[in-house]
Amino acid sequence: MAHKSHRHKALQSQLEPQPALSLVSTSTTKSKKQSTTSMDVDDDDNSVLINSTSGPSTTAAGAAGGSSSGFAPLPASSQSTVLKNEFRRIPIPAHRMTPLKREWVNLYTPMVEMLGLQVRMNVQRRAVELKTSGHTVDSGAIQKGADFVKAFSLGFDVNDALALLRLDDLYLDSFEVKDVKTLHGDHLSRAIGRIAGEGGKVKFSIENASRTRIVLADTHIHILGSTQNIKIARDAVVSLILGSPPGKVYAHLKTVGARMKQRF
Structure with a gap:
């Protein structure tokens, strides 16, 4: 009988409504009261509205034209990029x-x-x-x-x-004949002659096809033009230095020139 009464008391204690637990500790409540920021809690949608006390002062500083760091902006003369x-x-x-x-x-x-x-x-x-x-x-x-x-x-x-x-997109490119192939004596002279051509015809053809300007100064070759056009002219000059006949270089330049016209 005692066992039944003890069981009955345990069930009755489980059925009784328990007091609601507070999720906010007393220390948290005290800190909220001591803070300068005021918080309003809405019970309907559990939203928290924070009203910062530093808002009006920041707005006033921005309206006055000053920076957030407190320093005045640089004048236009100091912001110039010219050295x-x-x-x-x-x-x-x-x-x-x-x-x-x-x-x-x-x-x-x-x-x-x-x-x-x-x-x-x-x-x-x-x-x-x-x-x-x-x-x-x-x-x-x-x-x-x-x-x-x-x-x-x-x-x-x-x-x-x-x-x-x-x-703004023009550059200078310089190289020597020996950078492509080591030549001496008559072989070097013939390589320079293949680049220039009779009366400069080969050089003029390369310039017109690649839209560049070429200067032959002894064994030095200087090319003026855009990056893509310099590559086309340099490939043609390198082929002539390595021994390709001018006719073969003309055919290649004609093909490249047709591609450039289609591209532009």
Whole structure:
């Protein structure tokens, strides 16, 4: 009988409603009361609304034009990307000094008017000196001017080298005959003759087909053009150095020229 009464008490204790447990501890409640941020709890959708006390001050600082770090913004003059007093010196070979003096007006005029550079010819050092000024706007102006003078010193015409100032995708590529194949004596002379052709016909054909400009300076070959066009001209010159007949190179250039016309 005692066993039954004990069992009855256990079942009765399970059926009685238990008090609700609070998930928020007293320490958490105290910390919420001490914090400066006020929180409103809505019982219907259990959403928490946080009203930050730092909102109005941040908005006021943004409206005043100041940065979040507290420092004033930089002036427009300090944000310029042009380096002041940037200087370049381009050496000129001895055999190009006379053409440089003859074409000096055509050389420094576009660099001063288009790029805003200060240009000077240093006869003692055999060099052309470039310097940025207050009229220089483009950060790459001095590099363009250096490439322009470098192209003229390698033997390119002024009008051809002027394209380096007007276009951004033109480059210079230089290599030697010995970089392709080691040749000496008459073999080297015949290789250079195959590149030039009779009266320069082969060189002109390569230039017209690849839309580049080529300069033959002894064993050095300089090519001016875009990256893709330089590759086409270089492949043709390499084939001539290795001994391919000009007729075979003409046929290959004709095929490549037809592809370029279809592409553009």
